[in-house]
Amino acid sequence: MANKPLTAEESAGQNGDDPVIAEALTKRFGEFIAVDRVSFHIHPGEVFGWLGPNGAGKTTTIRMLLGLIRPSAGKVRVLGFDPVTQTKVMQGHVGYMSQLFTLYNDLTARENIHFYGRVYGLSRKALALRQEEIIQMAGLEGREDTLTANLSGGWKQRLALGCAIVHNPRVIFLDEPTAGVDAISRREFWGLIYAMANKGTTILVTTHYMDEAELCQRVGFINQGQLVAMGTPDELKQTHMRGQVLEIDTPEPDRAVRLLKNAQAKGSLPFDEVALYGAQIHVVVPSADEFLGPVRKLLESEAILVSNIVWIMPTLEDVFISTVRDPAEKALLTGD
Amino acid sequence: MSVEVAISTQGLVKRFKGHRSTVTAVDSVSLEVKRGETFGLIGPDGAGKSTTTRVILGLLRRDAGTSTVLGYDSMRDVYEIRERTGYIAQQFTLPADMTVLENMRFFADLHGIPRKLQKSSIAELLKFAGLTEFTSRPAGRLSGGMKKKLALACSLIHKPQVVLLDEPTLGVDPVSRREFWNLLGNLRADQGLTIFVCTPYMDEAERCNKVGLIYKGRLIAQDTPAAIKKMVPGHLIEFKPTKFEPARQLMTGLPGILEVQTYGAMLHLFVDEIENRQKLIESVLQGQGIAWSGMRVIEPRMEEAFISLVKRQEAADHGQ
Numbered sequence: 001m002a003n004k005p006l007t008a009e010e011s012a013g014q015n016g017d018d019p020v021i022a023e024a025l026t027k028r029f030g031e032f033i034a035v036d037r038v039s040f041h042i043h044p045g046e047v048f049g050w051l052g053p054n055g056a057g058k059t060t061t062i063r064m065l066l067g068l069i070r071p072s073a074g075k076v077r078v079l080g081f082d083p084v085t086q087t088k089v090m091q092g093h094v095g096y097m098s099q100l101f102t103l104y105n106d107l108t109a110r111e112n113i114h115f116y117g118r119v120y121g122l123s124r125k126a127l128a129l130r131q132e133e134i135i136q137m138a139g140l141e142g143r144e145d146t147l148t149a150n151l152s153g154g155w156k157q158r159l160a161l162g163c164a165i166v167h168n169p170r171v172i173f174l175d176e177p178t179a180g181v182d183a184i185s186r187r188e189f190w191g192l193i194y195a196m197a198n199k200g201t202t203i204l205v206t207t208h209y210m211d212e213a214e215l216c217q218r219v220g221f222i223n224q225g226q227l228v229a230m231g232t233p234d235e236l237k238q239t240h241m242r243g244q245v246l247e248i249d250t251p252e253p254d255r256a257v258r259l260l261k262n263a264q265a266k267g268s269l270p271f272d273e274v275a276l277y278g279a280q281i282h283v284v285v286p287s288a289d290e291f292l293g294p295v296r297k298l299l300e301s302e303a304i305l306v307s308n309i310v311w312i313m314p315t316l317e318d319v320f321i322s323t324v325r326d327p328a329e330k331a332l333l334t335g336d
Numbered sequence: 337m338s339v340e341v342a343i344s345t346q347g348l349v350k351r352f353k354g355h356r357s358t359v360t361a362v363d364s365v366s367l368e369v370k371r372g373e374t375f376g377l378i379g380p381d382g383a384g385k386s387t388t389t390r391v392i393l394g395l396l397r398r399d400a401g402t403s404t405v406l407g408y409d410s411m412r413d414v415y416e417i418r419e420r421t422g423y424i425a426q427q428f429t430l431p432a433d434m435t436v437l438e439n440m441r442f443f444a445d446l447h448g449i450p451r452k453l454q455k456s457s458i459a460e461l462l463k464f465a466g467l468t469e470f471t472s473r474p475a476g477r478l479s480g481g482m483k484k485k486l487a488l489a490c491s492l493i494h495k496p497q498v499v500l501l502d503e504p505t506l507g508v509d510p511v512s513r514r515e516f517w518n519l520l521g522n523l524r525a526d527q528g529l530t531i532f533v534c535t536p537y538m539d540e541a542e543r544c545n546k547v548g549l550i551y552k553g554r555l556i557a558q559d560t561p562a563a564i565k566k567m568v569p570g571h572l573i574e575f576k577p578t579k580f581e582p583a584r585q586l587m588t589g590l591p592g593i594l595e596v597q598t599y600g601a602m603l604h605l606f607v608d609e610i611e612n613r614q615k616l617i618e619s620v621l622q623g624q625g626i627a628w629s630g631m632r633v634i635e636p637r638m639e640e641a642f643i644s645l646v647k648r649q650e651a652a653d654h655g656q
Binding site: 152185187197211255257324 | 374379479509510513514517524580637
């Protein structure tokens with residue numbers, strides 16, 4: 001059952017719509033607006049990244065999609081179901097893994113899968129089969145009977161994913177699933193995510209790792225409850241970066257960065273950011289073409305050798321920070 | 337011992353004895369951090385980062401080798417080291433019911449700084465960390481990013497020459513993480529502070545002058561980020577096949593393909609030479625009716641380099 005790809009109808013919602021729909025979705029807690037008129041669709045089989053700083057409204061959005069809390073306004077549909085009125089039937093088709101990996105440490109890996117399978121109402125017979133599929137999918141062979149407490153981070157994480165999908169959900173919500181997991185395990189985990197997506201499962205994932213966000217097919221940036229940008233990672237780099245990034249190589253990066261920060265503080269050069277990257281310096285300027293010359297000139301006027309200065313593609317993290325931070329915080333970012 | 341060296345270890349070993357077996361948490365680690373350098377000790381959970389840090393600081397006894405800070409021996413000269421170093425332990429938490437200012441005073445008192453001198457240095461550090469407006473807020477009510485900045489400010493109260501930070505950005509969002517690293521950049525550029533950072537985040541390596549990659553207790557590489565990225569074999573080609581698993585299997589073992597890594601829906605192939613190998617890859621995919629998109633040559637990042645180095649290490653271990 002798990003290994004059979006979903007048909008187009010199964011991937012989509014009841015009426016062939018997108019499996020996840022939010023329209024002007026809003027959540028107020030008293031005076032505080034945690035989620036503010038957020039609209040997005042996730043397409044069948046898509047891996048969608050939902051990104052934002054802490055407290056931006058990411059988890060609140062997921063909880064509304066899961067039917068755990070009631071929206072204050074707006075519309076939500078998950079697989080065509082209304083999470084508010086059709087919670088139970090919807091939850092039978094939806095998987096959820098939180099950053100806390102709610103596993104029972106005193107059960108073995110296999111027992112955890114069994115437990116979650118029974119919670120989701122799988123028959124013992126169906127579960128016997130499904131259990132083995134999950135163990136294989138999560139690469140837990142040889143560890144099935146290890147106490148969960150004794151599994152390392154990467155194993156636990158894959159087990160938690162296995163438990164979250166034991167009922168073959170068509171939509172999966174992953175809330176910071178890779179927090180605290182090492183680079184190699186993260187790669188394996190993303191391999192699993194795409195294996196599921198390739199079979200038609202729709203996936204929403206939140207993460208603090210911007211290099212992981214680059215792996216999503218589409219991402220939405222949420223800040224202070226509002227959706228501030230949405231698109232493929234490449235699109236956002238083209239359209240949402242305020243300014244352009246220059247990378248400077250010099251034998252004296254520490255002295256050079258002091259000089260550039262001075263220029264920024266005095267306003268003689270309009271830097272959005274000046275930051276040390278190891279032996280290099282990154283500055284964000286309104287236009288690379290226009291400011292490449294003046295930056296080089298400033299450094300050379302103080303006898304600082306510029307071995308190389310080039311316009312580089314921003315990372316998704318550059319774009320994210322440029323999109324979400326407000327001007328008042330800018331002084332903080334530069335440490336002035 | 338040259339004064340230019342801030343931290344040095346030679347053949348450092350730390351073992352932990354269990355009931356049944358002994359675990360070698362730090363296995364012959366030799367590293368050197370020069371004054372004014374930002375050194376990143378980078379590796380997965382359980383690789384030995386925290387243990388190495390604690391042995392360097394004299395908080396744990398070493399079993400073999402040497403370790404020094406500013407020329408002082410980690411085991412013999414504990415007090416000399418403590419006076420000259422700042423340390424943020426992993427998941428360190430500040431007293432939550434004490435305000436920002438009370439926390440700063442508490443750390444100043446611990447270091448025996450006279451109250452008279454405290455006022456100006458605390459004000460300076462609060463300004464540096466962007467916490468001046470939050471002086472009377474309880475530490476427990478600060479955001480995650482601000483807590484980390486306060487911890488950093490507290491670790492600097494006695495004007496150390498070296499700070500050791502154990503996963504200081506764990507669980508912090510990208511905006512706060514960038515702010516924190518910009519603060520470290522200022523400390524390096526303005527004060528010449530030596531900074532030793534443990535982190536599992538590969539992208540943070542880019543913000544260090546020098547990086548040590550640690551895996552299963554062993555230092556598998558130690559160099560500048562640029563030099564480490566050059567340690568990957570050959571060139572890197574990226575593309576997204578329509579049929580992932582069949583494509584991955586096809587690529588493994590093709591002539592000139594040195595290594596295959598997966599990256600989400602994409603494959604990363606390390607090749608010995610670009611032009612002919614790209615043609616070969618395309619013709620093999622075509623022959624099997626597999627389409628692809630976005631084939632391009634990319635620069636390997638620290639993460640690709642790390643994975644490649646770990647794989648080689650494991651292959652060498654298995655070969656023994």
